[in-house]
Amino acid sequence: MSERNLGKRASAVFEAFLDGRDGDLHPADRAEASAFWNWLGEFERPGAAPVRQRPAWLGRVAAGIAALAVVGGTLWLSHPRPVRETVQSVATGHAERRRIAFSDGSVVTLAADSRVDVAYAPRERRLRLMAGEALFKVAHDKSRPFVVETRHGEVVAVGTMFDVSVGRREAKVTVVEGVVRVALSEPGRPGTSEPIEKLARKGERLSFGIAKGTGGDTGFIRQAADIDADSAVAWTRGRLVFRGEPLSEVIEEVNRYAKDRLVLADPRAGSVRVYGVVNQGDTAAIRDLIANPGAVAIESRQR
DSSP states (O other): OOSSOOGGGHHHHHHHHHTTOGGGSOHHHHHHHHHHHHHOTTSOOOOSSOOSSOOHHHHHHHHHHHHHHHHSTTHHHHSOOOOOOOOEEEEOOTTOOEEEEOTTSOEEEEOTTOEEEEEEETTEEEEEEEEEEEEEEOOOOTTSOEEEEETTEEEEESSOEEEEEEOSSOEEEEEEESEEEEEEOOTTOTTTSOOEEEEEETTOEEEEEEEEETTEEEEEEEEOOOOOHHHHTGGGGTEEEEEEEEHHHHHHHHHTTOSSEEEESOGGGGGOEEEEEEETTOSGGGGGGSSOGGGEEEEOTTO
């Protein structure tokens, strides 16, 4: 196919590529498989969400593509086809995390109760985080910016890793690696002024959104104190780290993963700041992090 001939490994390489395990491949093998797959525009591109059980036809398609790769591997070099992606929606349920691997090498990890709409195009990789939280690991490609859109604004990156969470009043982005740009249009004046923008670098967190007031709506981008980026994505490893979030928000986060449900028994305690680390799903552990354990109650979801 190129100077790096897959040879007898072609079948295994394409099977891994189509099965969402391209992250396990050698970068050169992954690039080889991705380029050839883009040339095969008449074939339907596999969905972005990982499948729990690989259908039998997928293995046959992988084997067929591998055979084409070995026999006619130079064709994609002389007859490139444009990348064709359709909008796809991927969601997670209660207490579920999901990893989505894309053919360009980018990976998205969805938190519980989250949803992302994916729309890859030849000149842009655009995803809309509709709800919840996600960790984005972006493959470097200056010609195709990677944009994460939320109802509060958007985050643009080229070759980096960052976490985005969407709340009722604002969204937050935490940069794990590289640099991102947060942008939102000035409220009430779409297309008539320069967008509000701010850069964030590794270890930084920005909050952004539209604040409603008596004098009208105001867009804002607010920088939080520098944080430990590793702690910010601890949820991908089954841990929840709290660094002063209000108890009301902590309860919402814990309930996304818990078998039982935490309830705020004392409304006055909703603003109490919470600090500590708990395992996802451990509702009882929250009582150990607050001065008044009776401020929260644990209810069965069967009720």
